[in-house]
Amino acid sequence: MLRRRRPLLRAAAVGGAGYLAGKKMGERNDATDPGYEEPAATPAPVQSAPPTSGISNDSIARLKQLAELRDQGVLTDEEFNAEKQKVLGGA
Numbered sequence: 475m476l477r478r479r480r481p482l483l484r485a486a487a488v489g490g491a492g493y494l495a496g497k498k499m500g501e502r503n504d505a506t507d508p509g510y511e512e513p514a515a516t517p518a519p520v521q522s523a524p525p526t527s528g529i530s531n532d533s534i535a536r537l538k539q540l541a542e543l544r545d546q547g548v549l550t551d552e553e554f555n556a557e558k559q560k561v562l563g564g565a
Contacts, residue, residue, distance in 0.1 A: 529562070536561050 537558060544554040 533561050 540549065540554055540557050540561070543549045544551065549557070
């Protein structure tokens with residue numbers, strides 16, 4: 475039974491030693507390499523505010539309502555444009 479464990483112990487020792495050696499080499503190379511730069515932290519994405527064009531939410535709702543009335547045939551295109559100019563002119 476002791477013979478079965480030796481290959482496993484040997485593999486673990488070799489693997490562990492290789493891991494530590496690689497880790498140490500990486501740390502040494504990072505510290506001594508003059509061209510090495512620490513990776514910059516990526517900034518958090520900035521949420522952009524919607525563009526403010528001077529149109530309020532009430533104006534947008536009114537324009538949608540006027541567009542529905544035009545689509546239903548209640549308003550003509552001329553009446554719709556006149557009301558739209560009133561809404562946009564008052565904003």
